[in-house]
Amino acid sequence: MITFTVLCLAYVLSQFFRSFLAIVAPNLIAELGLGPAELGALSGIWFGAFAIAQFPIGWGLDTFGARRTIAGAMLCAIVGAFLFAAAPGFGAMLAAMALIGVGCGPVLMGSMFVFGRAYPPERFALLSSAVLGFGSLGVLLAATPLAYAVESVGWRACMTVIGVLTALATAGVFLFLTDPPALRRPDGQSSAWRDLTSIMSLRPLWLLFPLTFMSYAVLAAERSLWIGPYLLEVHGLDPIARGNGVLAMSIAMALGAFAYGPAERLLGGPKPTVLIGSGLTGAAFLALGFFPDLSPGPAITALTAVGAFGLTYGILMAHARLFFPEHLLGRGVTFMNFIFISGAGLVQALSGLFMKAEAAEGAAPAMAFGRLHLAFGALLLLATAIYLTAPRRPLSARA
Helix, strand or coil: CHHHHHHHHHHHHHHHHCCCHHHHHHHHHHHHCCCHHHHHHHHHHHHHHHHHHHHHHHHHHHHHCHHHHHHHHHHHHHHHHHHHHHCCCHHHHHHHHHHHHHHHCCHHHHHHHHHHHHCCHHHHHHHHHHHHHHHCHHHHHCCHHHHHHHHHHCHHHHHHHHHHHHHHHHHHHHHHCCCCCCCCCCCCCCCHHHHHHHHHCCHHHHCCHHHHHHHHHHHHHHHHHHHHHHHHHCCCCCHHHHHHHHHHHHHHHHHHHHHHHHHHHHCCCHHHHHHHHHHHHHHHHHHHHHCCCCCHHHHHHHHHHHHHHHCCHHHHHHHHHCCCCHHHHHHHHHHHHHHHHHHHHHHHHHHHHHHHHHHHCCCCHHHHHHHHHHHHHHHHHHHHHHHCCCCCCCHHHHC
16 A cells, blocks of 8 residues: 555656646746747656657666656756746756656556556556546646746746655655565566567557647647646637636546546456547547637637546556566657657647747638647547557457
């Protein structure tokens, strides 16, 4: 129980860090003069650093275990949080977000590594969904509570407090996390490049890669970056009302994450669960795109649907996990996570450039965001169509 608790607490902070920009973005625009491209870069570099860190993290998990790998990396998140709080401008913020991305990199993968080693495969989806659900408390904290705190004491003081909490969570992981027993490789040898090519040679995974790349990317771009500016520029909501809109989407994400574990068992496996969730998420994005002049109530309802159905991450990872050899579990989950997060980083950076171009052409905010949402929905549904052809489980399991 203590292992699950410290992992959840660390993941709460990881989720906060990938979500807080949506609330503080208007403050950064007003105080530091940042624009859409800079905001996209800040969010994008977090995901980019997070993604690149997955390769040494996978090696660290398989070599040193989860405790030392997670705690060691989280030291970077502590430094990054304090640097962000004191940052005088865009350059320092960019460095801070990169450090935070590296520090958050092993938290969820370390959790899945522990679950994959310590529990039978059929429990992987349930446990992964549970930690995703509890971790979504970080998304909730980065909504209305953060909006109130920023209004009361300012965003710099808020980030200082988060830095202190990150230090406490790091200490908890190092002191209380218990690693599962190490496994001996079948051939007794290890090579980072050979292990990576072994993972990439698993052909059934190739049909999972497009949806892996897009599913979390569009959800993260909306929740972490664009929902705040969308509710401000299109609907004119004040900071607290924007925070409430973000909170509604965040609560839906948390409840959806919890629900996906039991739903996976009810629907008979990861694949049908992911197909239904991705289809409904794509439909919600298309609704926002085809009807850009929605009033605030229906718009927040559609965003809530995106949150409720969009977090297929844990179930899609459970599908991929069926194809990993046991001795490559750490590298397998981190490679898949690299695809998840690199997709998120790229989509956020490109979406920032897209919105900058829309503004330069004089597009009204409603039309610009409508086109952005339309692109998100179309890309997600295209990736879902490719995923339709993926096998449900390995050939040996089907036999």
